[in-house]
Amino acid sequence: xxxxxxxxxxxxxxxxxxxxxxxxxxxxxxxxxxxxxxxxxxxxxxxxxxxxxxxxxxxxxxxxxxxxxxxxxxxxxxxxxxxxxxxxxxxxxxxxxxxxxxxxxxxxxxxxxxxxxxxxxxxxxxxxxxxxxxxxxxxxxxxxxxxxxxxxxxxxxxxxxxxxxxxxxxxxxxxxxxxxxxxxxxxxxxxxxxxxxxxxxxxxxxxxxxxxxxxxxxxxxxxxxxxxxxxxxxxxxxxxxxxxxxxxxxxxxxxxxxxxxxxxxxxxxxxxxxxxxxxxxxxxxxxxxxxxxxxxxxxxxxxxxxxx
Amino acid sequence: xxxxxxxxxxxxxxxxxxxxxxxxxxxxxxxxxxxxxxxxxxxxxxxxxxxxxxxxxxxxxxxxxxxxxxxxxxxxxxxxxxxxxxxxxxxxxxxxxxxxxxxxxxxxxxxxxxxxxxxxxxxxxxxxxxxxxxxxxxxxxxxxxxxxxxxxxxxxxxxxxxxxxxxxxxxxxxxxxxxxxxxxxxxxxxxxxxxxxxxxxxxxxxxxxxxxxxxxxxxxxxxxxxxxxxxxxxxxxxxxxxxxxxxxxxxxxxxxxxxxxxxxxxxx
Numbered sequence: 001x002x003x004x005x006x007x008x009x010x011x012x013x014x015x016x017x018x019x020x021x022x023x024x025x026x027x028x029x030x031x032x033x034x035x036x037x038x039x040x041x042x043x044x045x046x047x048x049x050x051x052x053x054x055x056x057x058x059x060x061x062x063x064x065x066x067x068x069x070x071x072x073x074x075x076x077x078x079x080x081x082x083x084x085x086x087x088x089x090x091x092x093x094x095x096x097x098x099x100x101x102x103x104x105x106x107x108x109x110x111x112x113x114x115x116x117x118x119x120x121x122x123x124x125x126x127x128x129x130x131x132x133x134x135x136x137x138x139x140x141x142x143x144x145x146x147x148x149x150x151x152x153x154x155x156x157x158x159x160x161x162x163x164x165x166x167x168x169x170x171x172x173x174x175x176x177x178x179x180x181x182x183x184x185x186x187x188x189x190x191x192x193x194x195x196x197x198x199x200x201x202x203x204x205x206x207x208x209x210x211x212x213x214x215x216x217x218x219x220x221x222x223x224x225x226x227x228x229x230x231x232x233x234x235x236x237x238x239x240x241x242x243x244x245x246x247x248x249x250x251x252x253x254x255x256x257x258x259x260x261x262x263x264x265x266x267x268x269x270x271x272x273x274x275x276x277x278x279x280x281x282x283x284x285x286x287x288x289x290x291x292x293x294x295x296x297x298x299x300x301x302x303x304x305x306x307x308x
Numbered sequence: 309x310x311x312x313x314x315x316x317x318x319x320x321x322x323x324x325x326x327x328x329x330x331x332x333x334x335x336x337x338x339x340x341x342x343x344x345x346x347x348x349x350x351x352x353x354x355x356x357x358x359x360x361x362x363x364x365x366x367x368x369x370x371x372x373x374x375x376x377x378x379x380x381x382x383x384x385x386x387x388x389x390x391x392x393x394x395x396x397x398x399x400x401x402x403x404x405x406x407x408x409x410x411x412x413x414x415x416x417x418x419x420x421x422x423x424x425x426x427x428x429x430x431x432x433x434x435x436x437x438x439x440x441x442x443x444x445x446x447x448x449x450x451x452x453x454x455x456x457x458x459x460x461x462x463x464x465x466x467x468x469x470x471x472x473x474x475x476x477x478x479x480x481x482x483x484x485x486x487x488x489x490x491x492x493x494x495x496x497x498x499x500x501x502x503x504x505x506x507x508x509x510x511x512x513x514x515x516x517x518x519x520x521x522x523x524x525x526x527x528x529x530x531x532x533x534x535x536x537x538x539x540x541x542x543x544x545x546x547x548x549x550x551x552x553x554x555x556x557x558x559x560x561x562x563x564x565x566x567x568x569x570x571x572x573x574x575x576x
Contacts, residue, residue, distance in 0.1 A: 052569035
């Protein structure tokens with residue numbers, strides 16, 4: 001007997017429970033040599049901006065215990081080239097695509113959403129209001145409930161599409177539930193959590209921060225308990241809000257924790273760097289974990305840890 | 309696993325890996341499925357017997373390479389290979405120079421054999437800080453027309469750097485192509501000497517990588533494209549071999565202000 005692993009994020013039905021995580025799979029194409037990208041729940045693209053962007057200076061990466069810091073700084077081709085080269089490939093290959101967008105300001109988020117709302121093949125929008133690799137903490141919209149809501153309201157006002165809007169939240173806040181409430185009131189259909197945590201590694205031979213950008217985003221299994229906690233808190237406060245969970249998921253057992261905490265689906269991020277086949281492997285493992293515990297479907301387990 | 313000078317030589321069964329070209333690399337998972345090191349380690353492929361084995365040269369210096377050094381016959385290592393863009397071989401039988409620093413010589417025997425198969429003259433310059441850091445001297449001697457060794461401390465060959473002798477080798481043999489692998493400052497110097505002496509250069513760069521397959525955007529460096537525009541290119545999929553005259557060597561570890569998508573004054 002096989003377990004039903006289909007799930008949904010608001011209006012978006014997913015044939016599989018694992019998605020890629022933004023920034024960890026480029027725009028999907030590079031993973032095609034490791035598996036059928038169209039069989040994933042979805043590809044969540046690396047955050048795209050209006051203009052081409054070079055990203056930050058190197059070194060951009062520092063490995064840390066059970067994790068890594070990255071300081072990429074949203075390198076990307078800009079929306080025009082993205083539509084022409086990346087989204088077209090995803091569409092041609094029947095990949096369910098959630099496009100992640102990032103703006104320097106509220107208007108840019110609105111402009112990106114206005115463009116993408118008209119493009120066929122966009123199954124969902126992930127609004128990255130929480131990238132830590134920006135020059136000013138004031139640009140991390142997800143750290144402030146008012147700024148977070150402003151971005152979502154603007155995106156929502158131009159989003160004439162049935163595809164769900166997800167707000168990507170940062171765990172680097174005092175109360176993530178307050179931020180979640182705020183974006184829900186602004187009209188978001190779901191939340192993605194968590195983005196990376198701001199961190200630093202110092203090279204004590206050179207006596208300076210190791211990353212070119214000085215600080216970076218911490219990801220990987222090191223942050224997994226933070227993600228599970230954040231998802232648990234938000235699901236407890238907003239039980240009907242769809243949650244796409246991510247943060248250090250390495251195997252099916254980890255994924256099951258996220259589902260039990262309240263996530264409807266999971267994104268596989270940093271572990272892809274070490275194991276490009278992980279999004280497919282983890283879906284299979286999740287099925288086995290559910291089956292071993294006597295469940296018939298993933299849906300019946302969403303948020304189950306809140307009832308015991 | 310055999311010690312070779314200051315390095316370890318590792319041979320792995322890799323029946324799934326067929327064609328390997330000189331300059332291709334492999335990404336090796338380290339630490340086991342529940343270990344604390346998540347990222348793969350990238351190594352140039354030293355040798356390959358298609359459909360049978362891959363060989364690597366490395367020095368254990370961090371937790372990942374220490375783990376590799378502790379593997380024993382029969383242990384399973386998760387490897388993705390071949391990766392990256394290899395050295396481009398000349399279409400004509402020209403005179404070529406191979407320059408390598410330390411274990412940068414690892415992929416060069418394969419390259420020398422290929423060049424000779426294309427009827428190219430092959431002269432080799434190998435350098436290292438000290439004798440025990442040299443690699444591949446005897447092997448490369450057997451597949452080249454001449455070989456010069458340099459060491460910083462004079463414990464072997466000429467005291468000095470590879471670039472101290474490179475211009476002479478190029479001039480003497482009328483070499484038209486220089487192939488280099490080694491640390492970044494050496495590559496920069498080699499590319500400059502090659503250009504100053506009218507030779508074309510190809511350099512296999514060493515940038516730290518997280519994924520090795522083009523998705524993480526970690527291993528970038530400023531590369532001038534065919535259109536003259538500098539882009540932050542990924543050394544894993546756009547390289548690791550780049551034309552020496554296309555790398556903005558002075559700007560490595562920075563984002564040049566004229567690079568595609570570079571930050572503009574007044575905000576990004």
